[in-house]
Amino acid sequence: MTGTAPLLSMRRLSWSVGGMSIVDDVSLDVAAGEFVGVIGPNGAGKTSLFNLLTGLCKPVAGRIMLAGRDITGLAPHRRARLGLGRSFQASAIFASMTVHANVQLALQAAAGGLRSLRRTSDDRILHVLSDVGLSMLATRPAGLLSHGDKRKLEIAMLLAAAPAVLLLDEPLAGVATADIDSLTEVIAGLAAGDSARAVLMVEHDLDVLLGLSTRVAVMHQGALLADGSTAEVMADPAVQRAYLGAAT
Ligand SMILES: Nc1ncnc2c1ncn2[C@@H]1O[C@H](COP(=O)(O)OP(=O)(O)OP(=O)(O)O)[C@@H](O)[C@H]1O
Ligand SMILES: [Mg+2]
Incomplete structure (x- = not known):
């Protein structure tokens, strides 16, 4: 393993059901210490992408590397052992x-x-x-x-x-407004400082998510539409057309 390998690496990941493409050729590298906000309209494939990462679904194409190791074919519990953590519903x-x-x-x-x-x-x-x-x-x-x-x-x-990588899918959903700030503060600490950890988080409240993220990845119709700093991504006309326009 090399010290410079990204902590989590997705290479040309695709997933389809019944011939319908749901995750489409997504490639994304995430380094330790990064907090990646994953945004996109409803049905864009964000949760499906997380399902591929955790092993709940098997990609039809592409590879997933965790700390330089190919985990594409591993069962969910083995990925968890290797450092991939995902938030569950409160019923856990x-x-x-x-x-x-x-x-x-x-x-x-x-x-x-x-x-x-x-x-x-x-x-x-x-x-x-x-x-x-x-x-x-x-x-x-x-x-x-x-x-x-x-x-x-x-x-x-x-x-x-x-966990080396934490996947949080709408962790603020259903939380009372009064509790949002303190929960957000806890989440902000998860990849803070010189953390060896990376966080990927899906959240529809852009204000909250952009405040947390060091980087933003935008999904649209299963594909990665844009990926970069918050400022870059928000200024991208394609993002404004596909996402911001659709969301408001
Ligand atoms: N197991 C499945 N079988 C068939 N279609 C599916 C399956 N899982 C997801 N889909 C479809 O794939 C698309 C992407 O769904 P996904 O849940 O990944 O979107 P999302 O970006 O997480 O949306 P949201 O913001 O609403 O949570 C949707 O059209 C959804 O209906
Ligand atoms: Mg979802």
Whole structure:
């Protein structure tokens, strides 16, 4: 593996169902420390692209490399082990268990199951909870958390696996306005500083997403329409025509 290889690399990825092209020849490199905002109109193929990355769907063409390793044919759990984390729905949380116990379970799962039960470090749990700002709520049953705090717990559970790449598909959806700011702050921390991690996030609220992103990728009808700095992408006439025009 070379130190200069992108953390995540998509090469000419395509996916189609029943002859209908849904992801069309997408190539994109993501480096450690990058926060890539993925935007595009409804049905543009954003979630489908994430499904290809996590292995939920198999591409009809193209390759996916993670830290220089070809993961195109790997099962989802093997990709997760190699460092690809994806946000789940809040139902992945055990409502009757405490916040702490949920993170403990996630840590154990990431470490390979019950064998490591006793070795699960409480320090790790506290660290992850502190990363998402839930330290004060550690003993609360997870079911009693607000939607925003449930999302933070979900993120904490993802962090338990120490992912190199995090895929967040509309993590702010369904979260009350009052909770958006603090959740956004947690998300902003995920690839901050000299982080070795990269984040790809889909979000329809452009103000929020552009505030978080170091780079923006625009999808339109399955294809990557544009990719670059926020300023570049937003000034691109093709983007304005295809996306901004369609969205407003
Ligand atoms: N399993 C599937 N079978 C058939 N069509 C599918 C399947 N999954 C997605 N599609 C279609 O592919 C297109 C892209 O869907 P996708 O969910 O990836 O879009 P999206 O960009 O995530 O949209 P949104 O912003 O609404 O979440 C849509 O037309 C959708 O109906
Ligand atoms: Mg989607």
